[in-house]
Amino acid sequence: MARRSGGTSPAAAASLPDDDDMLREILIRLPPRPSSLPRISAVCRRWRGIVTDAKFLRSFRVHHRKPPLLGVFQNIIGRIVFTPLLDRPDRIHPQRLDLGRYSGSYSCALLDCRHGRVLLEDLDRHALVVCDPITGEQRRIAIPSELKRGYLEGAVLCAARDHGHVHGGCHSCSYKVVLISTARDDIQCLVLCVYTLETGEWGNLISAEAPYEHFYSDTLATLVGHCLYWCRGDHILEFDLDSQNLAVIMGPPVTDDIYDENRLIIHAMDGAVGIAMLSDPHLQMWQRNVNVHGVSTWAPWKTIEMRTILGLPSQVEAQVGGNKFIRGYEYDEDIGIIFLQVGNSVYMVQVNSMESTQLYDTLAGYDHHPFRSFYTPGELVANP
Structure with a gap:
């Protein structure tokens, strides 16, 4: 018998995904912002049941990876x-x-x-x-x-x-x-x-x-792989969480007098340990390389002039001891962002793109x- 035009065979119908499964695949792609799922949950009881399900929430987080x-x-x-x-x-x-x-x-x-x-x-x-x-x-x-x-x-x-x-x-x-x-x-x-x-x-x-x-x-700890790192002047503390080994290693061969708070351990290329050092008007970045024999050396990664970072002001009004006040705060290891205070304003600077976003103003320097x-x-x- 010829099938009715526009009809669907039982086998084809069985292969189609469930409506709820299709809806889950759509909703899981919503941005992970705080308002996304609450707004969707208010649409109807069916949608609320999906986005409040524990299995869906786990899949939602796995899909986005970064909170x-x-x-x-x-x-x-x-x-x-x-x-x-x-x-x-x-x-x-x-x-x-x-x-x-x-x-x-x-x-x-x-x-x-x-x-x-x-x-x-x-x-x-x-x-x-x-x-x-x-x-x-x-x-x-x-x-x-x-x-x-x-x-x-x-x-x-x-x-x-x-x-x-x-x-x-x-x-x-x-x-x-x-x-x-x-x-x-x-x-x-x-x-x-x-x-x-x-x-x-x-x-x-x-x-x-x-x-x-x-x-x-x-300075605050930075997690790189399975190791925690702290900057200490010319030295760096390294704690391996797997081997439970604590080591004191030499930092890059830098002659500039840089305060500890302006030395930040960062993620360099290919998961290597890096360090960013802020010495106005430059932001210097070094990468630590370890050879097959376990010998480590520091190599310059890149040097950025502060005035070329997109979004930062060309001049800083605040003066500390006659010098421009630019201070490093913290490194966000999840997405590679450095927090800087420039004058009275706090900025986020993306390490890879060197683009910055002004966050808010502050009257004093705090971590x-x-x-x-x-x-x-x-x-x-x-x-x-």
């Missing part, structure tokens, strides 16, 4: 402040990512921010606090007595290592805290310790020796800890 940059956390005169960076309707009210009693406290220090978590030091209790601003969860961790009070630096990172895992939406996953300081009884000895949530305990102390002046600075996280529908509140 959006919601804002930055800063320690301003002892108070932890969240500054949103997105425009409405994606702008997150600062109180929505409030850190509870630690936001208004003058006795805490902001140490690190990574993988959707914030690491604080409670100076009154001599303890660390790991905060998840999305869920509001907080955990206090006692600091090992072997570490010197007042000379602490740390890093927090997700402990998940499985293939395909996406950071920034892993609120239920375990995490690690890496704490580094000088020894209480020996300022020539650097001491590092790792806390794992799964065990609830600190691991063994790991130590290394280096000149005292390279132990403490305001900027970028906060990235996916924002699911049930966690969205009205914008101010």
